[in-house]
Amino acid sequence: MRQNGLTGTFFKEKFKILVVDDDIVSRKKLVFFLIKIGFTVISAANGREGLDLWKKLRPKVVFTDWYMPEINGKELCKKIREIERQRDTRIIIVSAEDYGNFSLMVEESGADGYLVKPFDKKKLELLCLKMGI
Helix, strand or coil: CEECCCCCCEECCCCEEEEECCCHHHHHHHHHHHHHHCCEEEEECCHHHHHHHHHHHCCCEEEEECCCCCCCHHHHHHHHHHHCCCCCCEEEEEECCCCCCHHHHHHHHCCCEEEECCCCHHHHHHHHHHHCC
16 A cells, blocks of 8 residues: 555555456455455466466466365465465465364465455455555
């Protein structure tokens, strides 16, 4: 967030965000909320497509489902981290899983955080704020 020197108001810099989820309803909901918050959003229907889009467009943030065919969220995260020299991309895992060691699994994958399904716009906004997105 940068401050506008003239009025003292704050505005969000537009981050390009990639949403990767094989479930069309979940993907569209997340895309819709992110656009309403003010982000530029692209989406992919599976991990392989997501990785290809990430390589071409290099979005600042990736929201990815954990369980997907072809390349799952954990594998996608590891592949992005292998390619990057620095951790420039913030990766957030999106999953209905919320059991005891799931947060550890997310951390071990190289992701920066996770969002538990179902979520609402407020939870998403709070996560974005917390992560500095």
